Amino acid sequence: MLEKHFIDALKKARQIVFFTGSGISAESGIPTFRGEEGLWNKFKPEELANFNAFIKNPALVTEWYNFRREIVRKALPNPGHLSIYEFEKFYDVTVVTQNVDNLHRRAGSSKVLELHGNIERNFCISCGKDAVEMHEKDKSGVFRCECGGLLRPGVVWFGENLPTAIFDAAEVAISKSDIVFVAGTSLQVYPAASLVHFAKGFNCYIVEINTETTPGSYLADQKFEGKSGVHIPAILELVKELKG
Ligand code: OAD
Numbered sequence: 027m028l029e030k031h032f033i034d035a036l037k038k039a040r041q042i043v044f045f046t047g048s049g050i051s052a053e054s055g056i057p058t059f060r061g062e063e064g065l066w067n068k069f070k071p072e073e074l075a076n077f078n079a080f081i082k083n084p085a086l087v088t089e090w091y092n093f094r095r096e097i098v099r100k101a102l103p104n105p106g107h108l109s110i111y112e113f114e115k116f117y118d119v120t121v122v123t124q125n126v127d128n129l130h131r132r133a134g135s136s137k138v139l140e141l142h143g144n145i146e147r148n149f150c151i152s153c154g155k156d157a158v159e160m161h162e163k164d165k166s167g168v169f170r171c172e173c174g175g176l177l178r179p180g181v182v183w184f185g186e187n188l189p190t191a192i193f194d195a196a197e198v199a200i201s202k203s204d205i206v207f208v209a210g211t212s213l214q215v216y217p218a219a220s221l222v223h224f225a226k227g228f229n230c231y232i233v234e235i236n237t238e239t240t241p242g243s244y245l246a247d248q249k250f251e252g253k254s255g256v257h258i259p260a261i262l263e264l265v266k267e268l269k270g
Pocket of ligand 1: 061184235
């Protein structure tokens with residue numbers, strides 16, 4: 027049910043944040059992490075998404091990220107991503123995402139804070155240099171930097187810290203925002219999930235869009251149960267009526 031306070035919040039708001047997770051890209055054909063069809067149901071994070079796993083078997087981890095890169099490259103932004111971009115006509119919008127798939131940028135969003143990195147990026151574990159394009163694989167099936175060091179994906183792995191400047195920027199954006207839309211995230215991975223509590227602490231109006239209930243649902247002032255690719259465009263239409 028649409029709450030009157032939701033309509034009021036949409037009318038009054040100037041700055042907003044979309045805090046997104048893998049669910050927002052599900053309708054683009056990119057698998058989520060948890061749930062029946064989730065990646066972590068089929069693969070083991072401890073064998074693929076941490077630094078020790080990479081050092082132990084760089085070829086396997088490289089292959090897994092190349093497999094995901096292919097899926098991401100073929101995917102297109104869906105109506106959820108595209109509507110978030112369109113919200114910029116009405117509000118000052120910051121996207122804070124846990125996704126590494128680049129789809130918010132490809133949809134046109136101008137301020138995107140990637141808490142968990144970007145799958146298109148790689149960097150050298152020895153000299154730290156960025157490598158957007160991979161060079162030739164060596165005989166053992168791994169990519170190497172010009173300096174000879176191993177190239178790893180520019181994503182945050184389990185046990186690693188989030189990029190401080192980006193997390194700080196996300197907190198600043200949330201602290202200034204009137205509404206925080208939380209879309210397609212299970213809110214199970216910290217510290218990212220803590221941002222919803224942080225938003226509540228700053229008295230932001232919280233809207234959750236998810237196909238299921240999450241541990242953060244109780245914090246939502248307005249909840250939309252269902253697909254983000256359906257609900258976000260519908261909210262945008264409402265905004266057009268209210269502000270157009
Ligand atoms: P999860 O896979 O944990 O959760 C996806 C959420 O999206 C679930 O709550 C689903 O109900 C919801 N969902 C699925 N399809 C949807 C749709 N079409 N519309 C709206 N909601 C939908 O993904 P994240 O919360 O993003 O971290 O996971 C957080 C982090 O865990 C990821 O960034 C990744 C992973 O390990 C790292 O790689 C560091």
